[in-house]
Amino acid sequence: xxxxRDWSGLLLLWLFxxxxxxxxxxxxxxxxxxxxxxxxxxxxxxxGFPAAxxxxxxxxxxxxxxxxxxxxxxxxxxxxxxxxxMLDLLAEDRLEAGLLGDLPTILLAARTDVAIAxxxxxxxxxxxxxQEGLLANLQGKRLAYVPNSSAHYTLLQALxxxxxxxxxxxxxxxxxxxxxxxxxxxxxxxFAAWEPAPTIALASLAQARIVFRGPSSDYLVLTRRFVQRHxxxxxxxxxxxxxxxxxxxxxxxxIESAAxxxxxxxxxxxxxxxxxxxxxxxxxxxxxxxxxxxxxVIPAASGDRQPxxxxxxxxxxxxxxxxxxSWERLAMAFAYDGLQQVTAAxxxxxxxxxxxxx
Numbered sequence: 001x002x003x004x005r006d007w008s009g010l011l012l013l014w015l016f017x018x019x020x021x022x023x024x025x026x027x028x029x030x031x032x033x034x035x036x037x038x039x040x041x042x043x044x045x046x047x048g049f050p051a052a053x054x055x056x057x058x059x060x061x062x063x064x065x066x067x068x069x070x071x072x073x074x075x076x077x078x079x080x081x082x083x084x085x086m087l088d089l090l091a092e093d094r095l096e097a098g099l100l101g102d103l104p105t106i107l108l109a110a111r112t113d114v115a116i117a118x119x120x121x122x123x124x125x126x127x128x129x130x131q132e133g134l135l136a137n138l139q140g141k142r143l144a145y146v147p148n149s150s151a152h153y154t155l156l157q158a159l160x161x162x163x164x165x166x167x168x169x170x171x172x173x174x175x176x177x178x179x180x181x182x183x184x185x186x187x188x189x190x191f192a193a194w195e196p197a198p199t200i201a202l203a204s205l206a207q208a209r210i211v212f213r214g215p216s217s218d219y220l221v222l223t224r225r226f227v228q229r230h231x232x233x234x235x236x237x238x239x240x241x242x243x244x245x246x247x248x249x250x251x252x253x254x255i256e257s258a259a260x261x262x263x264x265x266x267x268x269x270x271x272x273x274x275x276x277x278x279x280x281x282x283x284x285x286x287x288x289x290x291x292x293x294x295x296x297v298i299p300a301a302s303g304d305r306q307p308x309x310x311x312x313x314x315x316x317x318x319x320x321x322x323x324x325x326s327w328e329r330l331a332m333a334f335a336y337d338g339l340q341q342v343t344a345a346x347x348x349x350x351x352x353x354x355x356x357x358x
Contacts (some may be wrong), residue, residue, distance in 0.1 A: 118296030
């Protein structure tokens, strides 16, 4: 199959409407991504906010595109429903980078060497339910989740907080954009999700309540092989991440533009008009990334607390990670100094100069 590529980062809807896929084939198999392509292939998530806004800006960044073209490594972006769908492709050198939540980042680092380029979200994922006080009565409930996602980790935390495990509830794997409707229709009792699903549910269903919150973070993650083989291309990608956040911080108009582009991308990917309003998207972006001090710089560790260390040990105790997984491998991922290199050479990488396609 000829490799499918859309240089603007939007995936044409016919990919999802040309008949059933082969048995067992995932939607992303149709991207036909080869190993070690000349291009810089990035996985984005157009259905999650604010990740969708950052992905929308990366794929519209003319400066990034020009710099990568000069290196003979054109930019290509590919849409994914969830971060866990990217893991095999990243581990197999079919993607060079991806926007990932904390749990997919840990799972990827357990499999292969990665470099964490910067923070793209710092917030809380939520367990949303129709019933007030559901947390004290979770046993036997139908709870929707996205397997191997940051919200999956939040669900595990919620269950552990009341002495339960996954075996004590009915887990319902569900796409993030389907959860609010499933809750409203009574097909599930609750769901664990990141934005915008909680905001949509609370706005559309009077009975909806947030019954548990868990800390969550997203990152721009690069494969270590990409960084080692193409360090200059990696640094230009880091510069584009800085630009995306700084451009949105300039004014509300820029945030709204990023939100509109992201909503357009999500519609092109899923074939569904966004349930999120522009004002809601702006609020989410401000709260979860734009007003996070120093982002995309990852907050410094304090004492023996390292980024994701608590999540790592929690998942190990639950047997969600291979027994021989070493924390040092994940700690090394946070040692990547691409941000420092870019900010030390602003004339070369132009992290504070902006040029986006409309």
